[in-house]
């Protein structure tokens with residue numbers, strides 16, 4: 001089941017009601033539709049396909065994979081005949097890690113039995129890639145940090161930005177890098193005045209007036225997490241001391257993303273602790 005929201009005349013956002021409010025987008029043109037991600041379950045991708053064909057009397061020409069994570073790409077095989085576009089790193093990750101995790105996922109969920117991985121036919125390396133279709137220009141920008149292959153997608157003119165998982169209610173970097181994520185968020189913040197709708201990889205669409213402050217809160221969250229972990233390491237406290245940095249202390253509602261907030265937040269703290277413990281020097285001991 002998905003929820004459908006129309007954000008401009010020809011741009012729609014789909015939100016999964018089955019898993020973590022993952023989003024996907026449809027940009028319709030008179031020469032066909034461009035999809036941005038394809039939701040976690042084939043049944044949801046089929047809903048998108050039906051919508052494009054019956055409600056918009058269109059067909060899907062292109063599918064953009066914003067990154068290789070399962071919840072964004074498992075519906076891609078439903079759109080046979082469409083050209084799939086991603087960053088080159090996304091293609092690489094799908095063909096390695098992606099293949100292994102699909103085997104595990106299939107063993108866990110019968111709903112995924114029919115899923116086949118599709119390797120993107122069109123990839124780009126480096127900074128950005130432009131796609132033009134029937135007068136619409138879509139700009140794909142490399143936006144690493146959540147994972148190394150993430151791209152954001154800007155619909156020029158409409159100024160709708162699909163930020164993928166660079167922006168989500170709990171910023172999340174265990175499969176990526178906190179510094180890169182901060183840099184990517186800064187990039188989005190710099191253009192926030194020109195964005196009419198910011199579509200997060202998970203959760204609600206952020207409207208024009210709120211984009212800048214929303215991104216600022218995300219950057220504050222990352223700084224707080226980084227500082228908290230460094231303090232614990234400097235004082236040689238155990239990992240358990242991180243529990244003081246709970247969701248309330250970082251101003252995140254525990255109900256967001258269907259209750260996943262706690263898990264994501266703890267994942268961030270623990271990952272950063274494990275990564276930094278070799279580098280952060282403890283304060284000199286008072287007795288020594």
Ligand SMILES: [Zn+2]
Pocket residue numbers: 067069146165
């Ligand atoms: Zn992701």
